[in-house]
Amino acid sequence: MSIKDLTIVITTFKSENRIEKCLNSIDKLCKVIIVENSANIEFKNSIEKKFNNAECILSGENLGYGKANNIGLKKTLTKYALILNPDTTLESSSLENFFKTVKEIPDFAIIGPYIQEEKYDNQVFKNTKPISVESVKGFAMFLNMEKFEDIGFFDERFFIYFEEIDLCKRLINNKKMIYLAPNIKIKHFGGQSHNLNINYEMELSRNWHWMWSTFNFHKKYKGFYISLIIIFPKLMSAFLKYFFYTLFLNKKKRSIYYQRFSGLINAIVGKSSWYRPKT
Numbered sequence: 001m002s003i004k005d006l007t008i009v010i011t012t013f014k015s016e017n018r019i020e021k022c023l024n025s026i027d028k029l030c031k032v033i034i035v036e037n038s039a040n041i042e043f044k045n046s047i048e049k050k051f052n053n054a055e056c057i058l059s060g061e062n063l064g065y066g067k068a069n070n071i072g073l074k075k076t077l078t079k080y081a082l083i084l085n086p087d088t089t090l091e092s093s094s095l096e097n098f099f100k101t102v103k104e105i106p107d108f109a110i111i112g113p114y115i116q117e118e119k120y121d122n123q124v125f126k127n128t129k130p131i132s133v134e135s136v137k138g139f140a141m142f143l144n145m146e147k148f149e150d151i152g153f154f155d156e157r158f159f160i161y162f163e164e165i166d167l168c169k170r171l172i173n174n175k176k177m178i179y180l181a182p183n184i185k186i187k188h189f190g191g192q193s194h195n196l197n198i199n200y201e202m203e204l205s206r207n208w209h210w211m212w213s214t215f216n217f218h219k220k221y222k223g224f225y226i227s228l229i230i231i232f233p234k235l236m237s238a239f240l241k242y243f244f245y246t247l248f249l250n251k252k253k254r255s256i257y258y259q260r261f262s263g264l265i266n267a268i269v270g271k272s273s274w275y276r277p278k279t
Helices: 019-024 041-050 065-074 094-104 163-173 196-222 224-247 251-268
Strands: 006-012 031-036 054-058 080-084 088-090 108-115 131-133 140-144 177-188
Touching: 006 019, 006 065, 019 041, 019 088, 031 041, 031 065, 041 054, 065 080, 080 094, 094 108, 094 177, 108 163, 163 177, 163 196, 196 224, 196 251, 224 251
Parallel strands: 006 031, 006 080, 031 054, 108 177
Antiparallel strands: 080 140, 088 177, 108 140, 131 177
């Protein structure tokens, strides 16, 4: 087992100011596939010129997190794949410790880093062995590719949010194993995958899709009416806060709660996750 058995897959969108720090933290012998959710040929040319180990695929449009990752995963020819967000950085021991963990639990489907956020960097954990869990966060997922042959990868109906929870649930339902590994650290800066100048538009998009995905995830596994009961308090909260911020002339807050309400209504009436950030 070596670095040649691994491909790293990174989905990007307006990530020009973020991605290079991530790529610089990756062993230059490791194959990297970047799926850029646009037709930005300048981004592709710049990345491939600076990083000989990287291939950048242009999707042509904003396909979302799950669908773009699927493009990279379907082009992966190695035994293992590591999905990363652009706002992550590996430590010098990260990949080595993934491979050590694989030797301990070769029958895994997914391994995630135990320390999953930068704020936990100084926390000491008592566990030293891999811990069996039901899901891991989507920013860093080490995949045993053969375990996905019968269930596929991400459900492409989810544009963003819940796609990794859904994938993990399907694995667990098929009696496949997911682990967190205490010896693996990956820094994740959270919410910084894109350039700062589109923060507000991305905030609107996040609120719309969080609500849409929340309803549709529950609907997928619990049915329409149970899902409606689960999200009804969120629907009423978004509706009331929209009018509250309209009355108090807070345009930004009003827009955010409008997006939350809109995302839920679109989900309830059965529309696809059509909303895209205006950039």
